[in-house]
Amino acid sequence: MTTDIRPAVSAASAGEGSSLARGSSDINAATRSEGGQGVDAVVSVRSLNVYYGSFHAVTGVDFDVPRNRITALIGPSGCGKSTVLRSINRMNDLVVGARVEGQIFYHGIDICSPRVDPVEVRRRIGMVFQKPNPFPKSIYENVAWGARINGIKGNMDELVERTLRQAALWDEVKDKLKESGLALSGGQQQRLCIARTLAINPDVILMDEPASALDPISTLKIEDLMRELVRSYTIVIVTHNMQQAARVSDQTVFFSLNERRQGVLVEASPTRDLFTKPQDQRTEDYITGRFG
Ligand SMILES: Nc1ncnc2c1ncn2[C@@H]1O[C@H](COP(=O)(O)OP(=O)(O)OP(=O)(O)O)[C@@H](O)[C@H]1O
């Protein structure tokens, strides 16, 4: 899945021009780095600060997102999980009054640079939202749309089937592809939205509480699907559900609020370590239910 993305990006890192850059301009040296320290970091967040107007919502956030792993962002309501997630694919550009400072390296390219095209960033770093939001079109068209904007021409029937299979939805919808995506159950709609995202051929998938509106069985289906998808993709998930973070993720990043009610990163650790031997008292208080 990712093979046709990475060469383009590594070419950019090597200074051969980038399809992430706006127009034909190259990304200048100032926007390059060694690419997020950790050898296998696909995304590296550095000194991230986000403001909504004069409100400083998130301060000084640094973490790496390892390739082909699930990273879970957890923490109390209002600590900035969604804000950080939206920064990773330039979605905060669409939020009136939001301002992002710092760097977010994607394969070594700072995607916060104004010279980087946010539309291209969002194609490579896709997003699935809390509330399933299929288009009011057929199941088939929900998936085919993603492929078309990705410029894929070929056999669309084949692609729709392959993508729906990847999203673990094919068996449930193969006989009603012409029916509206809105006629599906909530869990099926969410898998349809995941299929739509996969059809755009991303490298990284961001998910903001993708299962919080679903029943326990649909939730487990989404979790199983994530474990399957992470073999080919890199996933970052926001979840309120600590059991879910513990079940599904490889790395957990815990955010909290400082005394000025700004979101801060407390600890980023392998999931097992964070839940069994937290490095910080605030993490321990949160996971043991003394706070939040
Ligand atoms: N569009 C916005 N305009 C102004 N303030 C915002 C906006 N979005 C978020 N905020 C504020 O930024 C802070 C972080 O919000 P964010 O939604 O990122 O938190 P969260 O950790 O995702 O919370 P939750 O768990 O409730 O979803 C909060 O104080 C919130 O009120």
Ligand SMILES: [Mg+2]
């Ligand atoms: Mg949120």
